[in-house]
Amino acid sequence: MIPLSHYLILSAILFCVGVFGALTRRNAVAILMSIELMLNAVNLSFVAFARYLPQTQLQGQVFAIFVIAIAAAEAAVALAIVLGLYRNFKTVNVDEINLMKW
């Protein structure tokens, strides 16, 4: 059996890659993609725990389902926001959208 720590460390790496992407990418859609990576990393930990802790009654998988559902809603709304941004600013590079900065 593959040790649990393997999954958890993989999940941690995936999460940190996502964090890095979310912090550095300029394109709003790319930021969104990085966030999806982070959500996937979290889901991976959930599912791994569900596999290795049967006494939790698969709570991990249930939560993963909720995360997926919320990710879908989040993606839809975020993409609508991206479209709105694009209509107003003709760009989706978030560092160029600085009307609220002074």
Added chain:
Amino acid sequence: MMIFADLVQALYAFTTSWGIPYVVFALVVMTIQVGVVVGYIAVAAMFLIWWERKISAHIQVRFGPMRVGGWHGWAQSIADGIKLLLKEDIIPAGADRVVFVLAPMVVFAASLAAYVTIPWGPGLIVRDLNIGILYMVSISSLAVVGIVMAGWSSNNKYSVLGAIRSAAQAVSYEVPMVVALLGPVMLAGTMSMGRLVEKQAQGSWLGILPGWYVFPQLLAFLIYLICALAECNRLPFDIPEAESELVAGFHVEYSGMRFAIFFLAEYANMFTVAAIATTLFLGGWDGWWVRLPGLSPELSHGLFGLAWFQGKCYFLIFIMMWLRWTLARVRVDQLMDFSWKVLLPLSFANLVITGWVVVAGPQGRLVVLGILLVLALTIGLAVRGRGRAATVVARG
């Protein structure tokens, strides 16, 4: 099928007697399975292409291919395949090469992977996953990703339009499709393709009809068929490749082998959706059978099951082709309207009624009531849609 399992057992005994490790044995079995499936797809797709040409020709008072190979041009698809293989492989200068090359592979891999859980006959299935139908639906949703990749990477506006249309279509039609498939799944209480068929083979409706789910789930069956047409990009829903509008849509820049792969995947997909419909609604391999002389009952059942399954699948494919050569193409906004405003409510109604019947118990009357209600809904919607005629001001 027991024969199949016996064969694997014999092979396993043979390999272990030679001291070959299990890994090698498993790999060999998997390779054989994949080889059989790929071979079947290639042959079936070629047959379907030829068959479609013949069907379209006969619908259109023509003969279709008559020359290559002698009898009714049976070798036409082979000749076409060779021609496509020998053609120059062109990648447009402005294309995103990596994505462009990857796209047909994604599409074909998606349609290939779906074959894993098709129950060909009693026990004759590559892997009877316990989430079988969900697996098939999710894997075939990968194909649209390949289409979008192809459309984008070609760097052609027509193909981008085709990709956008394809994406919108896939997202819209997947929802009613999955909801419609839930009907039989609820009745059977399982998502495994093998067990779905077994349940239908055991039951019967009103004592005379076979236990196929098409009878209580007629509406779901029709919704699924419509969504399946959209899923395969077949007329009247072929708007991602509408040749009179978008020239060829997402594969406008593809030629030679890569185009052939798209083509092959389209026909492989047709078979996949027909197989899903057959398994969930038409009882899969279930059907009348007798013991063939000189064969064991199991083997005869298996052979009959195989024939029944193929027969049902090709009948559904024939209907799809028939529709294609009779109907006009719908428009993109009508397509969306139809999915969200007609199919989705109907499929939800079907889901609720089915759930109610399942919970209420196996009472024949309820089932019939459900059917009637749903049919009335369908007819009501169909009648409502009758077009208005223009006013005539003809003068004598």
Added chain:
Amino acid sequence: MSEIHMPIPVGTTVVVERTDETMEEMYVNMGPQHPSTHGVLRLMLKLDGEYITDCVPYVGYLHRCHEKIGENRNYTQVIPYTDRLDYLASMSMNFGYVLAVERLMGLAVPPRAEYMRVILAELQRIASHLIWLGTFGLDLGNFTIFIYCFREREMVLDLFEAVSGQRLNYSFYRIGGMAMDFPETWIEDCRRFLEWFKPRLPEYDALMTDNILFQKRVQGVGILPARTAVDYAASGPMLRGSGIAWDLRRNDPYSVYDRFEFDLPVYDSCDVWARYLVRRQEMAQSVRIVEQALAQLPAGEIQAKVPKTIKPPAGQVYARTESPRGELGFYLISDGSPKPYRYKVRSPAFVNLSVLPEMLKGCLVADCVAVLGSVDIVLGEVDR
């Protein structure tokens, strides 16, 4: 990205900058090599997603100086060139031209020739509308109707071949009459064709008119209000599809059209559906006219006496006929020499095509092909 070079007509709002395009505002070049532009028409579409916000048709890819050639040939030699105008309705083109020359000369045509002209022109209308119906079906994704229509059109072409020896460019009309009389048994063949053809029309209805998917595609699409149609001088089925009962065969009768009974199909929903129904009904009316003409067909001469070299008196004439596509006008100025001094064609398809941008605004890309199909253009006539 370099800007592509293209001639932009003065006064149009379409500016082509490819560097900044997204799906929100995209320019799509439709044609001249596109399956649904019916030849070498080129449409520059400005799209917002799938919606057309602007459209500029570019014509001229098939221009061959038809009118200038006409001024350098004598009157008889122009006839074969008129064949190439609307190559799907060559008989009608011949008809219009010889009518113009005859009016210029003040020439009376023998009655049998007049009847032959009407019979052939109406058969030609059937053939032309059949092509239109087939390709229109093809534009909307229905391939089968295309083959059906071509089957019937082949029969009309067989009839034409029996008469003139040609299947497409007949050059059969002559100034003052016809080249030859109908061959033996031709009239029976023609009657047999009509009997065969009449039951085919309900077949097309079953495949197209009554099909709900087809109806949904054409109803309310490509609206051409009557006012706009008149403003643009649209004619033929375009006009009758906008609720205006105007047909030169009835409103300005030429040849012997005043001797036949036929209905004028007019629909006032102003959309593609109306134009479809007009053409669909016109086929039945053409059958009626041909039947009456065959019944009344007088015996006698088929060619009036004309001099070897045709030198019409100095003057000018504008003769208009109802071609399958609308008002076909030939304008001739004679200076008394054997060649026309000025020769101008008023081509219905060209005029009808100019309404296209009006009809396309706000449509979807898919409607574009339906609307274009309902205009029924032949590029040979548009570009001349």
Added chain:
Amino acid sequence: MEIKLAIFYVLAAFTLWAAGVVVLGKNIVRAAVALIFAFCGVAGLYVTLEAEFLAAVQVLIYVGGITILLLFAIMLTSRISATASRVVNDQVALSAIAGAGLLAGLCYATLEGIPALVGPPHLPETSPFLGRALLTTYALPFEVVSVLLLAGMVGAIVLARKES
């Protein structure tokens, strides 16, 4: 056993490679394509964890739904034939440090804080269990999520539609 471990490593490497392309790729469409592969890799990892149902849902929702939406948004917002000049902002170094620090912390927590658990050799079929759990124990969160999805849908439509 070694086969399973090998499969895990292959899947992990594949997923991380794809994730790397997502984060560092110059071309946004290629990043989206890589994201698809990353999702598929994660789905494969779910299969190794005997969560087939979740794997199928992952493919269906993430690949068939969310990435399609992403590609849609990319096509609507990026120029059709242009390559982005600069894909990352000025905070690369800082972000890298933050990411690495977070990773170190998480790894430390994993290795030190969580005991080496050993699960059962096989899980029973998960989908019936999940279905029952979602409609009994988790009925309220389930309903809340469905309301959230509805709100998300309405919100997305309102945000994305054009005022005309």
